Amino acid sequence: MVERRPDYYTSFHCLGGACPDTCCRDWSVVPDEDALADYAAAPSPLRERISQDLATDEDGDVCFRLDEQGLCALLTPDGLCAIQRDWGEAHLCGHCAAYPRFTEEFGCLTETALAVSCPEAARLLLEAPQFALAETDDGRNDPPFDGVDPDLLAALEQSRARILTLLNDGEGTIWEKLRTMLSRAKALETFLIPSDCRREYPFPPPPFPDLFRASAIWLFNLLAELDPLRPDWPELLKARAAQLSALSPADYLRLRADYERANPRWERQLTNLACYLVFRHWHKAVNDDDIYGRAALVCAACTVLYHLSLFQPGEEAALWTRFSREIEHDENNLADLIWALSEPDALPDPL
Ligand code: SF4
Known part of the structure; x- marks a missing residue:
């Protein structure tokens, strides 16, 4: 299988509290089942805070609540996620851990992009000398899905x-x-x-x-x-x-x-x-x-x-x-x- 991504991919580091336009704004994130089960075992008082900051969206899915400014209720005043800051990155839900990485899988080919909806990913793309791809091939001849x-x-x-x-x-x-x-x-x-x-x-x-x-x-x-x-x-x-x-x-x-x-x-x-x-x-x-x-x-x-x-x-x-x-x-x-x-x-x- 071939795996492909932009060559600047590994240069990406989240800006955290220094981000000029955090992704923790406006988007209602729906945590996966594993993350929800994990949150039930979070240390106190984080567990109670997460529980308060979960809501149900219009589709009936459990999501992180947004405050009146559209910011994720779990975002702390220093611009960091309370789950990541107080418990560790390993406890982020799949969406938050992956962003701004987006992966497309075709069976024989997997491609990952850094979405320019993230200001740091946009900066890396803007400043790249050229858009180039890095590719690996494990030699397996997997068929397409x-x-x-x-x-x-x-x-x-x-x-x-x-x-x-x-x-x-x-x-x-x-x-x-x-x-x-x-x-x-x-x-x-x-x-x-x-x-x-x-x-x-x-x-x-x-x-x-x-x-x-x-x-x-x-x-x-x-x-x-x-x-x-x-x-x-x-x-x-x-x-x-x-x-x-x-x-x-x-x-x-x-x-x-x-x-x-x-x-x-x-x-x-x-x-x-x-x-x-x-x-x-x-x-x-x-x-x-x-x-x-x-x-x-x-x-x-x-x-x-x-x-x-x-x-x-x-x-x-x-x-x-x-x-x-x-x-x-x-x-x-x-x-x-x-x-x-x-x-x-x-x-x-x-x-
Ligand atoms: S938008 Fe990008 S740099 Fe900003 S907080 Fe989100 S992942 Fe980090």
Whole structure:
């Protein structure tokens, strides 16, 4: 079996109390059965505290209670988890212990990513000289899980490797390479799934600045309609859409030129983000055949985060974190976005 992960994976260390945007906020964590059984044997007074801080969510699952600021009730004033601080890391539930590591298993292949919803994982990705993968192979020829089409998985493996090479080392700008990725995804999907080749997300390149800006504004408004984790996210998107609309064509070009001049690594940063998204999402097409929709997701994410960064230079990692929490970690928002990018009827006329 092959195991794969980004090469900066082992550099990750949780920032704990120094984290600028803790993962112990907003998410209602459902501990696994083993963790719940473990908590019943916690030393006093931690045991009583855990018991008080467990609640039942709308699905009837036992979860950690969030306080009025959306923080996990077990978070201490020093920004640490009471279970970890007072009892030890070994007693964290599976979700909290694993985050921000996300593992996908295919039987013959296991891949682990560091989600950029964590600010420290986003920083590592932002500062990486290049997005590279580390791989081990135990030599066992394990078959794919039942339900995983081996031919489709092999095609995804091959196509993704080529796309990562294209993004990292290919000729042209990031936008040209993203367009190439999109057309390859369409060709691959058309080849593999001939009956489902109608989709077309026109990804306007920067040489047509009016269309590129219109695309960003449309995406801002689209994302603002999704179910928000935090209410200030759609407010931010709507405000940025209005600011972008109000710019004259010359001011729009100036804003981009100033940003790119002040941040010479902007294209490498965006390339790293695109590679991360391709790595994390491409193979999920093995479940639903939607290769094109995932390529469009990568293009849309890069367009949105580039344009948000124009207004908040130097805050790229924080913006990636926001996007990831709002979109990548919300199955419904992710599915709705991919659908909207894949349905010609959902796209506005100018695009
Ligand atoms: S978001 Fe990341 S760095 Fe911050 S507390 Fe969570 S795991 Fe640690």
